[in-house]
Amino acid sequence: MSPRAVLIGPPGSGKSTVGQLLADRLGVSFRDTDADVERTAGKPVGDIFIEDGEEAFRALEAEAVRLALAEHEGVLSLGGGAILAEATRELLAGHQVVYLEVGLSQAVQRVGLASARPLLVLNPRSQLKKLMEARRPLYEGLARHTVATDDRKPDEVVDEIVRGLQP
Template identity: 55%
Template sequence: MTRRWPVVLVGPMGAGKTTVARLLADEWGVPARDTDHDVESLEGRSVADIFVDSGEAHFRELERQAVAAALADHEGVLALGGGAVLDESTRALLADHHVVFLRVGLSDAVKRVGLGSSRPLLLGNVRSRIKTLLDERSAIYESVATLVVDTDGRTPGDVAGEIGKALGERA
């Protein structure tokens, strides 16, 4: 299979997108990029601070712009923030790329994120909020994915290996 850059990883928080992106990038000899980090660099503050100080709508606009820019010019592995696929224009842009949905179940997501999480969308009952987000977003992740990889009970290396086999060694 010919690889189209960037190869994009999507999924909920706790799926391992950033970690798996780094492993794949190292294996393929390309750069890894995370759009949440792009937004933080642009704004000079954390995602949590952007949510609290400026609101989710402002963050989502910054995220939409960061994803569009990365899809246009990044030639490597790209990890999107968990909510990036909620934007219709982002979903349309993903149509021209290999998109890997890293699927994670509730139990593993909670373990990975932690119950004391400082993530803005998890304020309150962390387990309940993660369940709600998984329920709301799973169908959207699947709709944009060209490959779905289950991550429950697996190491990031195992997940990256499966993706590498599915997409082939090099473009």
């Protein structure tokens, strides 16, 4: 059992929107590991960060990714920082990993500067820039396909992903 596609990328890259559309197009289900973490913890990601800390969140996230990669046959969207865990990067080997690439200005527009995202609390634009720069090499190294999302409609991104997926 293996997901048809695993979407990775920074906040604002379109993983949730594109992931749901891609799943619909492929006739499979969509799963988001952030939603899995929230279901397990019984609270939103932001609350986990505040109440339990980033380390606790990352442990829940790593387990959510491990389970989803083992159980899910549809389209899987990973939280933007899931790729920080070496164990997760190892588990992604051999999967159809698609990196949704986004530029800073479009990511800021999509995420919004009044975001409830815990890693973007202080100076969101600067934090997002640092986060994107630090993670870019990991995203690129894991991806079988990189799809630029700037100035593109979600359906256009899905079209490109579908063309790039191996049967």
